[in-house]
Amino acid sequence: xxxxxxxxxxxxxxxxxxxxxxxxxxxxxxxxxxxxxxxxxxxxxxxxxxxxxxxxxxxxxxxxxxxxxxxxxxxxxxxxxxxxxxxxxxxxxxxxxxxxxxxxxxxxxxxxxxxxxxxxxxxxxxxxxxxxxxxxxxxxxxxxxxxxxxxxxxxxxxxxxxxxxxxxxxxxxxxxxxxxxxxxxxxxxxxxxxxxxxxx
Amino acid sequence: xxxxxxxxxxxxxxxxxxxxxxxxxxxxxxxxxxxxxxxxxxxxxxxxxxxxxxxxxxxxxxxxxxxxxxxxxxxxxxxxxxxxxxxxxxxxxxxxxxxxxxxxxxxxxxxxxxxxxxxxxxxxxxxxxxxxxxxxxxxxxxxxxxxxxxxxxxxxxxxxxxxxxxxxxxxxxxxxxxxxxxxxxxxxxxxxxxxxxxxxxxxxxxxxxxxxxxxxxxxxxxxxxxxxxxxxxxxxxxxxxxxxxxxxxxxxxxxxxxxxxxxxxxxxxxxxxxxxxxxxxxxxxxxxxxxxxxxxxxxxxxxxxxxxxxxxxxxxxxxxxxxxxxxxxxxxxxxxxxxxxxxxxxxxxxxxxxxxxxxxxxxxxxxxxxxxxxxxxxxxxxxx
Numbered sequence: 330x331x332x333x334x335x336x337x338x339x340x341x342x343x344x345x346x347x348x349x350x351x352x353x354x355x356x357x358x359x360x361x362x363x364x365x366x367x368x369x370x371x372x373x374x375x376x377x378x379x380x381x382x383x384x385x386x387x388x389x390x391x392x393x394x395x396x397x398x399x400x401x402x403x404x405x406x407x408x409x410x411x412x413x414x415x416x417x418x419x420x421x422x423x424x425x426x427x428x429x430x431x432x433x434x435x436x437x438x439x440x441x442x443x444x445x446x447x448x449x450x451x452x453x454x455x456x457x458x459x460x461x462x463x464x465x466x467x468x469x470x471x472x473x474x475x476x477x478x479x480x481x482x483x484x485x486x487x488x489x490x491x492x493x494x495x496x497x498x499x500x501x502x503x504x505x506x507x508x509x510x511x512x513x514x515x516x517x518x519x520x521x522x523x524x525x526x527x528x529x
Numbered sequence: 530x531x532x533x534x535x536x537x538x539x540x541x542x543x544x545x546x547x548x549x550x551x552x553x554x555x556x557x558x559x560x561x562x563x564x565x566x567x568x569x570x571x572x573x574x575x576x577x578x579x580x581x582x583x584x585x586x587x588x589x590x591x592x593x594x595x596x597x598x599x600x601x602x603x604x605x606x607x608x609x610x611x612x613x614x615x616x617x618x619x620x621x622x623x624x625x626x627x628x629x630x631x632x633x634x635x636x637x638x639x640x641x642x643x644x645x646x647x648x649x650x651x652x653x654x655x656x657x658x659x660x661x662x663x664x665x666x667x668x669x670x671x672x673x674x675x676x677x678x679x680x681x682x683x684x685x686x687x688x689x690x691x692x693x694x695x696x697x698x699x700x701x702x703x704x705x706x707x708x709x710x711x712x713x714x715x716x717x718x719x720x721x722x723x724x725x726x727x728x729x730x731x732x733x734x735x736x737x738x739x740x741x742x743x744x745x746x747x748x749x750x751x752x753x754x755x756x757x758x759x760x761x762x763x764x765x766x767x768x769x770x771x772x773x774x775x776x777x778x779x780x781x782x783x784x785x786x787x788x789x790x791x792x793x794x795x796x797x798x799x800x801x802x803x804x805x806x807x808x809x810x811x812x813x814x815x816x817x818x819x820x821x822x823x824x825x826x827x828x829x830x831x832x833x834x835x836x837x838x839x840x841x842x843x844x845x846x847x848x849x850x851x852x853x854x855x856x857x858x859x860x861x862x863x864x865x866x867x868x869x870x871x872x873x874x875x876x877x878x879x880x881x882x883x884x885x886x887x888x889x890x891x892x893x894x895x896x897x898x899x900x901x902x903x904x905x906x907x908x909x910x911x912x913x
Binding site: 371377380381383384385387389390391392393401402403404407 | 845861864865868869873874875876877878879880894897898901902904905
């Protein structure tokens with residue numbers, strides 16, 4: 330397991346369910362879920378090398394651009410869970426993806442780096458530079474992360490879109506949970522992990 | 530260069546085999562082939578449980594000679610030698626690979642050049658129109674003859690990819706993996722239009738004689754040449770043609786004549802004339818008809834997903850960005866239908882400027898996908 334949000338995602342996925350991972354990378358998370366949760370898995374990924382990696386490890390993958398929308402590929406409610414892991418901040422239209430994903434699946438799981446994390450605030454607020462660290466490793470001029478947000482920003486968008494937050498977890502890079510983290514998640518959570526569904 | 534070095538990574542010298550079938554074959558057209566022969570080649574070794582067999586389906590002008598050489602003096606290897614051989618994506622050190630010439634062909638299997646047992650004359654234009662489904666039934670009979678119960682994979686590009694789709698529908702238990710490359714679920718009106726122009730070029734050639742050109746001791750050379758030239762335009766792309774020929778002139782300057790001036794004209798004429806020497810016009814007509822008629826969703830109210838519902842195979846679908854004959858959108862239709870039917874499918878879109886012809890080329894990403902997928906197929910089937 331090599332990403333801080335995986336163990337939370339895994340806990341939320343019901344065994345034997347149908348799982349779609351949008352922006353699945355090399356398919357490692359899906360392969361992990363297949364092994365641990367016996368899920369039926371499909372991924373969607375744009376980059377050649379990542380798609381080839383998925384194919385080589387036996388993860389079903391569709392090569393497509395998330396920014397072109399996903400509704401044409403998947404029927405409404407054709408999955409139990411749709412995961413968007415560390416991807417939504419790189420989307421051209423995160424709000425469209427959020428609406429579409431909850432159209433395709435019963436529940437959505439979204440993880441992203443929290444811009445409100447204290448180190449990010451320190452780097453921007455005190456040092457006057459765009460944050461660069463383990464969770465946000467790219468310089469501002471060459472980053473896929475064009476739509477960074479904080480926990481508060483994300484929750485405001487969910488409210489606006491009629492998306493219900495079923496669960497929220499925040500972790501730091503080492504996957505530790507602490508008093509500080511639970512008390513002030515938007516300050517001390519480096520990564521945010523949400524379980525969502527469409528209201529009503 | 531010694532022949533050994535030159536042919537490393539090659540299956541080497543191969544000898545076509547022949548299977549005779551006396552059981553009549555009822556065709557989609559309602560006609561029956563009383564008996565027929567299929568010519569085929571195999572590469573690699575069938576394992577003890579026959580679990581490592583792979584079928585290769587050929588496209589419009591392909592045949593059973595997919596890899597290797599017939600003679601040491603052969604200038605060119607089989608048509609898909611880039612992908613089939615020891616250590617290649619379709620690895621003959623692991624798989625037992627079978628490729629046959631389809632019925633109606635002109636390379637040895639029963640077709641217009643064969644003698645009709647009823648009349649004692651070559652079939653010529655009287656050879657029945659065969660469909661993709663007819664082919665798959667005949668291929669299934671060959672499979673039984675070879676004592677193979679299940680293909681580890683059936684693989685094909687273009688019209689070959691359509692046969693793969695048909696396999697997954699007609700014999701869901703007999704195919705574990707379906708690899709569908711540069712294909713379409715059915716032809717568009719534009720595709721059919723190109724085929725029709727090709728057919729008209731052939732049948733309006735004064736030497737065609739209603740398909741009985743052999744009896745007149747002639748060939749519809751011009752017609753077949755035009756059909757092939759037209760076909761070649763649809764196999765390439767604007768970019769590929771620009772890269773390959775640009776506006777280069779053969780003689781270096783404009784001649785103000787109707788002779789061959791631009792390199793692209795020279796290329797097309799060469800492709801056309803060389804095709805006439807190796808292909809039969811009646812077969813060309815039959816193959817284009819098989820393409821036109823292919824439409825597995827016709828029987829399920831144009832619902833492709835329902836047509837594929839009975840499939841049990843896992844699918845790998847691959848398209849090429851500059852292919853406008855069977856564009857990526859056509860492959861996406863297949864993938865979306867498979868997803869809607871709840872099938873296991875992977876889809877990759879390979880960036881290439883080679884047009885439809887890309888499926889025959891050694892494009893690193895394309896071959897990486899094939900190799901990665903088939904390595905798992907081999908592991909799963911207990912191949913060597």
